[in-house]
Amino acid sequence: MNDYNSTAVSADERLWGLFAHLSTFIGLVIPLGSLLGPLVVWLIKKDTMPFVNDQGKEALNFNITVLIAAVVSGVLTLVLIGFLLLMVVALGWIVLSIIAAMAANRGEAYRYPFTLRLVK
Template sequence: MEPVQETTVISGPSKEDRTYAMLLHLSQFAGYLIPFAGLIVPLVMWLLKKDENPYIDAQGKVVFNWIISAFIWGVICVILSFIVIGIFLLIALGICHVVFAIIGAIRANDGVIQDYPLTIKFFKV
């Protein structure tokens, strides 16, 4: 008879943590309703939970790496709009912002930490 091997089950983030992380990603859209809310709401959400939960902290870093990167890309697009190409790049950046936030929210709800494409890493995840 062979000895029974113990297996360690590593549980992922809880349902509440995954939902909170999903809302953290989606909170970027608050800026479409109230100016600067797309920056302030995710910041407050992240700061409230980052010390309590490493999963929320990592998701907050992903969101803020994107917010800072999108701002930088936006400034570059505005400068390039003087030679017309920037207008198209600004539209593409807006589409990317919406798509990346939705995909990030879906992945966060699945318990996955995934960086957005085109993101400059200011915070290490």
């Protein structure tokens, strides 16, 4: 885990870090956009901006975890508990993505809770 001093992170890096987290909401319009948005931001800026490399991976890992949780919840709708779980997953996805975007905008490296770190 990298610790960044908010004064050491440039305004451009903070903006791209913000985009890495907010680009997840493309998934509301485009299927699997919640994965594609952070992936594109990460791939474009990972070699030139260390902060965006870190936050892009974090956003991508979180959205992979959310996708897995949504699929499991979808299967569990067969026994009715899945409907509640889908609402919890959706609410957590929205709230945590906004919190992460605000932290990135301040130059803080945000770590999502309960996230599988598959992309290293």
